[in-house]
Amino acid sequence: MTQPHQTLGEFIIEHQRAFKYSTGELSRLINSIRLAAKVVNHEVNKAGLVDILGQHGETNIQGEDQQKLDVYANKLFIETLINREIVCGIASEEEDSFITVQGHNKAHDNKYVVLMDPLDGSSNIDVNVSVGTIFSVYRRITPIGQPVEMKDFLQPGNQQVAAGYIIYGTSTMLVYTTGHGVNGFTLNPAIGTYYLSNPNLKFPETGQIYSINEGNYVHFPQGVKDYIKYCQEEKDNRPYTSRYIGSLVSDIHRNMIKGGIYIYPKSSKVANGKLRLLYECNPMAFIVEQAGGKASDGYRRILDIQPTELHQRVPFFCGSKTMVEKAEEFMK
Numbered sequence: 001m002t003q004p005h006q007t008l009g010e011f012i013i014e015h016q017r018a019f020k021y022s023t024g025e026l027s028r029l030i031n032s033i034r035l036a037a038k039v040v041n042h043e044v045n046k047a048g049l050v051d052i053l054g055q056h057g058e059t060n061i062q063g064e065d066q067q068k069l070d071v072y073a074n075k076l077f078i079e080t081l082i083n084r085e086i087v088c089g090i091a092s093e094e095e096d097s098f099i100t101v102q103g104h105n106k107a108h109d110n111k112y113v114v115l116m117d118p119l120d121g122s123s124n125i126d127v128n129v130s131v132g133t134i135f136s137v138y139r140r141i142t143p144i145g146q147p148v149e150m151k152d153f154l155q156p157g158n159q160q161v162a163a164g165y166i167i168y169g170t171s172t173m174l175v176y177t178t179g180h181g182v183n184g185f186t187l188n189p190a191i192g193t194y195y196l197s198n199p200n201l202k203f204p205e206t207g208q209i210y211s212i213n214e215g216n217y218v219h220f221p222q223g224v225k226d227y228i229k230y231c232q233e234e235k236d237n238r239p240y241t242s243r244y245i246g247s248l249v250s251d252i253h254r255n256m257i258k259g260g261i262y263i264y265p266k267s268s269k270v271a272n273g274k275l276r277l278l279y280e281c282n283p284m285a286f287i288v289e290q291a292g293g294k295a296s297d298g299y300r301r302i303l304d305i306q307p308t309e310l311h312q313r314v315p316f317f318c319g320s321k322t323m324v325e326k327a328e329e330f331m332k
């Protein structure tokens with residue numbers, strides 16, 4: 001009889017004790033995200049049966065057509081976080097600006113802010129390919145008791161206290177870090193419980209997979225074109241394998257298990273790349289670094305970039321340390 005896996009709840013309690021989280025707030029925050037993810041997962045799994053596929057009919061601040069599931073997931077995560085009175089502010093890919101949360105008993109008495117991409121991989125929703133959710137947690141800068149301000153959200157990624165993602169794929173997984181390594185939990189849908197399935201995840205030092213949307217090749221900077229050619233050369237342990245799912249969470253999760261590099265560079269089509277620093281690149285970079293990988297914009301460590309706008313975009317090179325370092329050599 002194999003040892004039963006620890007549940008997420010048991011893990012959180014043990015982790016809280018081991019790493020002496022100041023209070024149970026962070027644990028309650030992770031728990032509330034876990035609960036919301038279970039409901040979103042239920043909707044994702046039956047999206048084809050109910051009217052939740054397709055476009056919502058509006059565009060978001062990014063100028064992108066909002067998918068119905070984008071809007072559904074956004075609403076659900078925001079309501080869950082507000083109702084459980086755990087955070088003082090929320091920012092989302094689907095919201096123009098940040099949301100100020102006032103606790104029912106005392107105004108603004110919580111100390112964490114959450115930034116999130118409620119549904120990542122929107123282009124995959126209608127074609128039954130895995131999608132995800134990404135979240136990032138900071139301690140507020142403004143004093144407790146006052147309303148949050150933009151500066152609470154424009155903190156560099158190296159100030160994150162927690163970050164994680166959920167993949168709604170062949171199985172539903174929650175992967176997160178609080179700065180003490182990375183752990184993966186798989187949902188048993190039959191009983192609605194997450195179990196520790198991937199303890200202490202480590203990003204392979206190198207790999208054979210490169211993930212980039214080569215359809216944009218002609219628009220890439222020369223350094224990226226040269227790195228792609230390097231990956232395709234018949235030499236040493238190359239050519240590498242090209243894998244691109246089109247969901248950031250899924251592409252990076254696969255590379256964290258197998259080794260590899262994900263690149264979304266700037267191009268003549270998107271001056272700073274497509275991915276958003278605050279709720280896509282920073283949380284994924286925190287997780288990847290905690291697992292021993294590397295994340296940069298081709299030049300600078302992602303986590304050291306000082307944000308200036310809520311929805312700012314950055315080029316993103318992320319994955320196995322030696323592969324990111326090699327790609328950066330071509331960007332000189």
Ligand SMILES: O=P(O)(O)OC[C@H]1O[C@](O)(COP(=O)(O)O)[C@@H](O)[C@@H]1O
Pocket residue numbers: 093117119120121122123213246247248249251274
């Ligand atoms: O279709 P493209 O341009 O290759 O972009 C794919 C990338 O865009 C994204 O879908 C952007 O995220 P959203 O779906 O949350 O907007 C990433 O998940 C994915 O890696």
Ligand SMILES: [Mg+2]
Pocket residue numbers: 117119120121248280
């Ligand atoms: Mg996204």
Ligand SMILES: [Mg+2]
Pocket residue numbers: 070093117118119120121122
């Ligand atoms: Mg999204």
